[in-house]
Amino acid sequence: MNSGDTAWILICTALVFIMTPGLAFFYGGMARRKNVLSLLMQCFIIMCVIGLQWVLFGYSLAFGPDAGHGIIGSLKWMGLAGVGGAPNPDYAGTIPHYVFMMFQMMFAVITPALIVGAFAERIKFSSFLVFIVLWATFVYDPLAHWVWGVGGWLRELGALDFAGGIVVHFSSGTSALVMALLLGKRVGYDKHTFRPHNVPFTVLGAALLWFGWFGFNAGSALAADGLSANAFVTTYVAAAAAGLTWALIEWQQHGGATVLGTATGVVAGLVAITPACGFVNPMNAIFIGIIVSIFCYIAVAKIKPLLGYDDSLDVFGVHGVGGLWGTLATGLFAETEVNAAGADGLLFGNVHQFLVQCLLFVVAGVFAVVATWILYKIVDATMGMRVDVKSETIGLDLTQHNESAYTMLE
Amino acid sequence: MNSGDTAWILICTALVFIMTPGLAFFYGGMARRKNVLSLLMQCFIIMCVIGLQWVLFGYSLAFGPDAGHGIIGSLKWMGLAGVGGAPNPDYAGTIPHYVFMMFQMMFAVITPALIVGAFAERIKFSSFLVFIVLWATFVYDPLAHWVWGVGGWLRELGALDFAGGIVVHFSSGTSALVMALLLGKRVGYDKHTFRPHNVPFTVLGAALLWFGWFGFNAGSALAADGLSANAFVTTYVAAAAAGLTWALIEWQQHGGATVLGTATGVVAGLVAITPACGFVNPMNAIFIGIIVSIFCYIAVAKIKPLLGYDDSLDVFGVHGVGGLWGTLATGLFAETEVNAAGADGLLFGNVHQFLVQCLLFVVAGVFAVVATWILYKIVDATMGMRVDVKSETIGLDLTQHNESAYTMLE
Amino acid sequence: MNSGDTAWILICTALVFIMTPGLAFFYGGMARRKNVLSLLMQCFIIMCVIGLQWVLFGYSLAFGPDAGHGIIGSLKWMGLAGVGGAPNPDYAGTIPHYVFMMFQMMFAVITPALIVGAFAERIKFSSFLVFIVLWATFVYDPLAHWVWGVGGWLRELGALDFAGGIVVHFSSGTSALVMALLLGKRVGYDKHTFRPHNVPFTVLGAALLWFGWFGFNAGSALAADGLSANAFVTTYVAAAAAGLTWALIEWQQHGGATVLGTATGVVAGLVAITPACGFVNPMNAIFIGIIVSIFCYIAVAKIKPLLGYDDSLDVFGVHGVGGLWGTLATGLFAETEVNAAGADGLLFGNVHQFLVQCLLFVVAGVFAVVATWILYKIVDATMGMRVDVKSETIGLDLTQHNESAYTMLE
């Protein structure tokens, strides 16, 4: 056991932890005043519920000893049985197993929280809660096992996903799209733009996300070493390049750059570099960042209005598209010179790796879409997924949570 | 000296540091618009004043060489004389003594800040300032010495308080109750509910508190090792369980769960696990979290209205009751299997430890109540503790601090 | 390589990172409602642009192999060529070179962001962007090379600047003064006080700054050891002493202490201790903190109104004056007993060091003033630096960024 590595992953866990509140503010600021608390609440309750799901059985499903064929972990580690203060060399030999488990918990928590942006301002809280637990169990946990679990079948195939481009972002992004399509548009969506009620909150959220993402990506090295340093650098520069690119696109399109757009670009850059950060060098990371903003901008500002679905806070456009590009980019730019435990990508002569990356996103995409569709239908049929029009008009804060965010008479 | 442990406790110190601003926002959001700055100011000035008090003499009183009978530390370490970059093996052999001192300073800072919630919206700033320095000196420093100081009499008896359930939370919670009773209710308290003016600020505060609490609890292991990992896990799951439980109680009582309630539950869970986090296993931590929300909810929503005191932001109901339950729970669930340096609790056959824990809270409770009562009377007699009705009506921001939080005409 | 040191500097990098968003809120809260996003945007885009400038060539200019005579680094490290996961013993032998580079990047990012406060609420965004890249390249990078780069001429002379009192604060503070003078006053400046539109945001920003500053100062030891512990302690107590002093001055002057003033004092204390934190002992740090608030208060509340320039958010008054005092104080209070690699100051019998410190600030001041003046004139002549009166009246958020911070009808 190494106290330096342990210190680093402990603090990375705290950094990833703060991303979910960061996300809550990122989303909450973009919502209308009458729905901001519903978004904060959805993120907060996910932190509670999925945290418990994880220690009770989720971690075992995802990382527990394989139950056969690399499909799912067994329940041997239920209730953290056999997980303790000693390291588990299968995953990380220099830090307590507990620390690895907690670090992974934070990923399991934030992933469903990302989806929240897609069904914002119109979902029933009780149905949301049931859905999200099912999604974590039947979508996230298996996917994490396939890609990251010892014996997981995609891992065995050599799929590369350093910190969760597929497992976290692409899976939540595509699920978000399904949710947005099935739930339908918000009342009034076709008539006028919904303005963000508090852009500074969104900027605060973006700042906390960026801050925490250093833990997310550099922590995925599971040690405080040169590899985590590489991930740290690539994470920063990809985000910076993407933020600047988004600002420039807006400037060119509308004659001015918004801070909302810049923050969105930063997040897109962080998403795209996530699967790649421990495999690519900083200069390629800049390129990945530039491209992701172009793709995501097109998805959000051109394709979404064209297709007319209401992905309220653009989860698909940013996390789905960004995660997809990052996964492919990993297959293009990965270098064994950066990470000997990784692989070379297409540009370094390895076509195979690129094909594996394509397989990875196809499998993950199909799985997430189908599974989310089924879960939606089940919950919708039994509990009803959407609030009635009147509740939506009044706002979820009052109708779902009996509280309002700000006082007006004071 | 170990650089990994040092890195960990340095960063834990920063984490505990950010809890006090977090608390300021947690409280500030719940206040009325006209008083939010007074709460931020009280927390900020505590960070300044108690930080200075600590290096000048507070640390010496609490952790300095015992002055005799385990009652108080001597003044040998006044002005940090003899405290430096080398480790002090009495407290932590692998990190610089300065780091241990700073880590403890953050506890000394946040404890009086917790009390602020009880006398919110009606205390005179000058009197508050005098009171809080007296309280830190005559309540916190001795209590910390008894429980944590080398030679402290409760420590000698074997009392267990891993990260401050008694020293920090129960002591501030009971003192808060005394303050609330002596100061009396806010004007208009009986006529209508005071709504939180900015719930997102409260949620932000809760998020920062949770974030910092990892440093608070896992840092109390004073090393980056398996024990700190255990504390990290138990801290998370207790908070998650308590947050969820509070939400469910509200749902059952009012047909909807609030984010204010969930955040309150999370804080209650963090309080309860504080004394226990390094002694109990994660499954018992979940149980501790569930129970604390039940107790605290009853205290806040049932007993407080019944007795009619105005503990404005429920310091007693959350920190007093939660700290008490956590201390008893430590006596129930502590396991030497988790921490060999600890003890077994009642459920592991050790009645003695449970009785020691009972003694601990009785002593701390009586001491805090009596001492706070005396300090209040002294300050009230000489300076007057409460602002006049007119100042209270206009708000403390304008009348005590000549500023207002938000512009209205813009 | 040492994993504990690496963990510490990685996290310190993240801590310094969060200071720039913190600064954005510190400034944004003080602005008028119609300009808050412009400040957030300026800080965010600096994070993007200067981050890229740094990896592309800035780092090489500042820290790359000396190009001759200690004037500037060569371009050998352009695009991070030769910079990687292995340590560079010239700067830090126990951590990856990447980590040192990233840690320094955060300094390069926040320094121009500090200046933003001086030209707030009236600068053209496009011109700002060009100016800031020029400033980073022609002011910051050379100055960093002189004082911190291997072979830098001021470093060779023995100038002491532990974490950037001159390189970061005095340089940005004096440049800010030049900008404020050249740009002229905001419309309406003479007629009425501009009130901060959201003081809690400013307090939040101050809290994040203080939090991040532990990384800034204690991280500058580039190891997790006794020296970083000393820097941590002095950072805290100087800030605390300065915050309290500012509050007391206000109390004496206006019969009440504001939280805005206290937060300002805290920042001034942090500025002043920055060059000194790794050379002086905690008791002298308290003294440095007390004095800086007196100096800065006079600069902000007395001299500025007298001279009538509009340094909107007091960058010169706080960072310029504070950085200057800190640099001199280093020449007074430095002790080899605290840091053997440092020097003794005037009070420990070493007149020479004090003179070197005086030379340091004279050189830096003259250089920053002249260079900023030239860069301003170039940008102003080609693009125009200031927005027209109408845009200023409507506000920069709408006119420069097409967005507004808060919705009004909801």
Place this chain on the structure above:
Amino acid sequence: MKYIIAIIQPHKLDDVKNALEEVDVNLMTVSTVLGQGRQKGITEVYRGAKEAGGLLKKVKLEIACNDEYMEPTIDAIIKGARTGEVGDGKIFVMDLQNVVRIRTGERGGRAIG
């Protein structure tokens, strides 16, 4: 001339603005208010303390117009704001004695538009 004050549901503002535009009423002043009416408020809960929320968010429109515009204006507001449910709001009409356009100093009916 008339001074018309209308209290409407917040989410109906866009519809009302469109309906007004159709009858060529383009000038107005808008603000947020809280209304207590027949519509029932929603009870809020803060840490177990219930508060019967009597006041609901509404939007207030103020429109000054010449007499002949009064009826079309009222009709347009009704058209845009009506849902048929309690809480739709009210229109208040007062007599307006004079209007001054600050920019030009014009007074009366000419200044109104």
Place this chain on the structure above:
Amino acid sequence: MKYIIAIIQPHKLDDVKNALEEVDVNLMTVSTVLGQGRQKGITEVYRGAKEAGGLLKKVKLEIACNDEYMEPTIDAIIKGARTGEVGDGKIFVMDLQNVVRIRTGERGGRAIG
């Protein structure tokens, strides 16, 4: 019909609402305003710069009522809002020519309640 505008101290709102309820006046529109009156503002200080705060937070009530309700309404407001100190506020009474209930299209006295 009358249109009554009252400017009161913010903390008196609940008392005024209660007093109005007793005389069966349940419909009203409320908003926050800033008032400059005889009551002295509090000087604010921002980094040493003083700003004489001339404007104080007030609450504005707007109540439309039939003529016979005018006096009871005024009395109730006074009862609820009065403290006897400067700053208690004012009541303004204007003539109301017409009222329309948006939901039903009713006009005049019947629409007011």
Place this chain on the structure above:
Amino acid sequence: MKYIIAIIQPHKLDDVKNALEEVDVNLMTVSTVLGQGRQKGITEVYRGAKEAGGLLKKVKLEIACNDEYMEPTIDAIIKGARTGEVGDGKIFVMDLQNVVRIRTGERGGRAIG
């Protein structure tokens, strides 16, 4: 007595207040409103979605005064608020039937000041 409502540009408030003070009008009620007028709004962009911002921030003044103060008040407002550009705002004058000072119960012209 008159009830004067003025809609002005926000940054002109201080000038208007000064101009009013010169003619001894010291009592007023101020609030923030959004105005739709001839002045063009600025288009806002949120993630590529454009929104023609029709509404602009304005400040609303309400001043109750005795008849002889009407003209000086109007003149002072114009003096303080005028820039000559579109968007300067409007002044609306209504008849005020009665005023009550809550503190004393005084009514009519004596209560107004």
